[in-house]
Amino acid sequence: MDALKDACRASGDYSITLIPYYAQVIADFDTADTVRQRRFESLQKLHGQLHLYKERGYDAELLCSLAARKAELIMKASTKAEIAQLDKPKPPHYDGVNFSPNPYLTPEEELICWCETSLLAPLDSTAVRRYMEVFRQVFPEKANWAFGEVLQ
Structure with missing residues (x-):
């Protein structure tokens, strides 16, 4: 999965960078549904924030790096409080x-x-x-x- 994440990050498109993380959330049946749902929603919020940054003219490399690093943190978060801290x-x-x-x-x-x-x-x-x-x-x-x- 790391090679796929690296390839997606190298695409220069933050939306593509987030794809493996969405897939991981969807396919992770060992994690409680509530945690998966929170992670999915947090990834969606991140995607929206990245879109705003793109509209403001921020560098694509910066946005892809932010997408990958933040998504990794989201994937490690397991509590509602952690997700809330990551979202804001x-x-x-x-x-x-x-x-x-x-x-x-x-x-x-x-x-x-x-x-x-x-x-x-x-x-x-x-x-x-x-x-x-x-x-x-x-x-x-x-x-x-x-x-x-x-x-x-």
Whole structure:
């Protein structure tokens, strides 16, 4: 199944990236129906969110990566509370010095959050550093080109 997931992710289409996860939910008869239903609904919500991001012009590679990483988290979730956290993750916690990532928020989602936030108001230096850190996690091959020596 991993080879299929990798091939779907490489397609450049987040809808195709999600297909193996939908199939896994449907075919997993060892899991309770309520859990399967919650996972299926969560995948549908994710699909809708990805569509919104696509309409806003986000990179296809970013969306496929987000789809795969988030779908993996959904497939591991077994409780209603976990699914709820995945469907509406909270932003990273800021303690006044640093940001602590939320385990239910993928780096790709956090990157999109920083992009959206930066459109609303200028980011302070701590937020800019976190934005660049997350960018480097998501796009390591592009980080040096995008930021040059700033991250060094």
